[in-house]
Amino acid sequence: MDRLDELQVFLAILDTGSMAAAAHKLRRSPSAVTRSLATLEQRVGMRLFERSTRRLSATSEGQRLATHARRLLADYDTAVCENEAAPPQGLLRVTAPMVFGRRHMTSVVTKFLMRHPDMQVDLSLSDRNVDLIDNGIDLALRIGRLENSGLVARRLGAVKRITVASPAYLQGRGTPATPEDLAGHELILGTAVRGLAEWRYRKGEREHIVRFTPRLQVNDLDGVLNVAREGFGIARVLSYQAAPDLEAARLVRLLDGYEPEPIPVHLVFPSARQMAPRVRAFVDFAVEEFAQLPLIRQAPSS
Template sequence: MDRLDELQVFLAILDAGSMSAAAQKLRRSPSAITRSLATLEERVGLRLFERSTRRLTAIGEGLRLAEQARRLLADYEGAISEHDAAVPRGLLRVTAPMVFGRRHMAPVVTRFLMRYPEIQVELVLGDRNMDLIENGIDVALRIGPLDSSGLVARRVGEVRRMTVASPAYLAQHGEPATPEDLGRHELILGTAVRGLAEWRYRTGEREHIVRFTPRLRLNDIEGVLNAARAGFGIAQALSYQAAPDLQAGSLVRLLSAYEPEALPVHLVFPSARHMAPRVRAFVDFAVEELGQLPLIRQP
């Protein structure tokens, strides 16, 4: 049994005047209360109560222990309360995908730091999912279905995988009406995520798989978008990646009726138990901030 708990039981007996009354107050069995008192008396090597048929009365040693126990428990409760209400402080390590992190997570982090002056943040950007425990990461932004890693997740929205091309390319080659029409077009393959050279689309329950042999492969989404802007061909990008070009008109969204289901966006962290105030503050702040971004709630 926890030693602080033994002191709490001891004080409950003292205040209630009997072990049965203490058991009722603490919602425990009388036998558990009896064992706790016996363990405490054995630990201190002293008898703490005079026992009568109707009441327990603390003797001198018991009264002195009670005074110390009340002070100790008050200090403990004060320390816990102070910790819970503490101003978030210390180093926070956050990771996010490269483009999303640069465009959206970095501004969120900046605003967070302006609100909490005693926190420092290291923002690690990269398109590889880092092991949070191994790399000492407090919070990660993940796009797509989550694996069963045991991480705690807070959903902040969703993004879509879009097919895009420049107006100049479409003026010269025409606009595909269905995924099957892509076979007559130049397609740019992004290889940041390894896999087959194929794009997947869906209408209702039907899946359309377009397999192709690209003449241009790039492992960087900015390179993919640059090639599409230049009119080389048709590309795929996530909605937040293509949003500035779609708004500017330098790229056009294609085949929207065939787009696959949206991909969820989560903030993940190792544990919700005993979460440091700085982590809890950031997660709450980032969920609210990111949830307001229209680009991660594209229809």
């Protein structure tokens, strides 16, 4: 951990009176704050706090360190502010969902690196929502409703959950006009995210729930799309996942009048107040780039 960062954590504990409160203030995990204090105490070779069941109190050594730490961090902030206009530089760690990342985030990252030659990006594509702080990640793109995690979010737009089938399948089996019509069709269940074998639709205030026993389950998105393209049955995916097939007329969008509410797409990061210039530069750039995607732009911005 950066040594200036250790001092920031130390002062946060001192000012709030506990490691839990410091973790909340800094938007970090309690374990990260505990490790930072332990490392600093080991570095200076003495205890900086007296522990009690209710509150931490600085030792005399801790009080002396706090005086020097505040002066040092103030001088550091002054030096950094003088360099705010400098171009962003350094390593940026980003994560995004697998398919969305391959189709869209890689392009945004490439354009960003071409604009900022002093930057490096470590892009991790994964469908797991990893903890940003514990994994040292600067920002993440997430699709879906956000949990109340304390992260800061910038909304990029939204995608929709859509129903698709190939023209050949529809020619042979007919086109469903309502969700209830799906009962007479072959439905392909994607099981990348485990759940009930049911599809939910909505029109106005009425919700339509289609429960079924699939003859085919596929745990991979490309597999679901391949089976749908080959004409086996009807699939349900996110709009950006099927966009190339819809544009090429390999698949047809069904039941669009019954689609549920759009699913929001956000960039999330640990803190806006202490955002590094490299993070701010990427966030601003990504917001502009994603606004140009039709599948993002067409969604409500609320």
